[in-house]
Amino acid sequence: MTDMIRASGLVKRYKDVEALAGLDLSVPEGKVLALLGPNGAGKTTAVKCITTLIKPDAGSAEVAGVDVLADPAGVRAKIGLSGQYAAVDEHLTAYENLVMIGRLYHLGKARAQERARELLERSDLTEFADRPAKTYSGGQRRRLDLAGALVAEPPVLVLDEPTTGLDVRSRQQMWDVIKELVAGGATLLLTTQYLEEADRLADDILVIDHGREIAHGTADELKARTGGERIEVVLADLEDREAAVRVLAEVAVDTVRVSDNGRELTAAVSGSATGDLLRVLQGFERETVTVLDVGLRRPTLDDVFMALTGHAAEASDGESDDSEKEMAQ
Known part of the structure; x- marks a missing residue:
């Protein structure tokens, strides 16, 4: 299988x-690679290097067989880029924005107008086509920005945190659009700090932190690295926390995690998860621990990230991606 992106x-x-x-990193043709990491991990810097916005100090990259450093103009002809912040002209309508992008790609007036209408319908923006973009919601602006990245029908798409700041409904709409593009044969490099997003959309996941790879694999492969299932407990009374932690520690393969509010406890277990759960319930009865909820679940990518880095995916000791942006200018 041909790699459409290789760095x-x-x-x-x-x-x-x-x-x-x-x-x-590498992305085979027609596949989705999620570059996963917290703010400051280096995701945006990697995107800028691959899309010719900045030059790396060392290393190499190719997009659709075109060398990023030797032929940046050739690379730009092969990609559609949607950055962290929607790059639309607020004073133009959605239709005018897309026609302008088409003309910049030298599509010709008639084809640019035709392509704009196609993308407005595809992005569910037809009813807003004649309204200035400054009146759009965050989700509508992101859909318009993505439509702009598709005007020239590029074989490779690079989406840098495309759903950051969107509400649940808008995020789901963006996911649906992305899935449709991939089903149509697009190759996609997606950066995100939403673990659920990587889980749902990606064929392959590269987890990075502080500018280097810390894990690589499918969602299931990464989850398998954290061991078996989790026992999750919600306490009825905070005074039972210490006793509950002691009971869970008897079956846990790692430190029992306690939420900030102190009521939610999580313990990774191995072997017979149902047997461990029975032991925990018996221990709670022995220690008179009262719970509101208790159950088993598979590890999530949140668990993976915590296990690999020692911190949550939304936290980082490094520079934020906003700082990366400022430094790159």
Whole structure:
């Protein structure tokens, strides 16, 4: 299978900050690679290197067989890019925005207008076509931005955190659009810090932190790295927390995790999960621990990230992606 995106040993430094520390990645034709990591992990810097917006200090990259450094104009002809922030002209309508992009791609007036109408319908924006973009909701602006990335019908799409800041309904709509594009044969590099997004959309996931790979595999493969199932408990009384932790520790293969509110406990278990759950329930009865809820679940990508990095996916000690943006300018 041909790799439509390939990067090897990408390094990028901003003064004392090493945003990328030798990153490798590849995306086969027609597949989706999710580049997963917290703010500051280096996701946006990687995207900018691959899409010719900045030059790496070391390493190489190709898009659809075109060398990023040797022929940046050739790369730009092969990609559609939707960045973290919707790049639309607020004073133009959706139709005018898309026609303008088509003309910039030298499609010709008639084809640009035809393509704009096609994409407005595909993006469910037809009823808003003649309204200025400044009147749009966040979800509508993101859909318009994605439509702009599709005007030239590129074989490769790069979406940098496409659903950040969207409500649940708008996020689901974006997921549906992305799935439709991939089903149509598009190759996609997707950056996200939403673990559920990577789980739902990606064929392959590359987890990065501080500019380097820390894990790589399918969602199921990454989940398997954290062991078996989890026992989750919601306490009725905070005073039972210490006793509940002691009981869970008897079956846990790692430290029992306690939520910020102190009422929700999680323990990773191995072997017979149902047997471990029975032991926990017996222990709670022995210690007179009262619970509102208790059950088993499979590990999530949140668990994977916590196990790999020691911190949650939304937290990072590094620079934020906003800082990456500022430094790259």
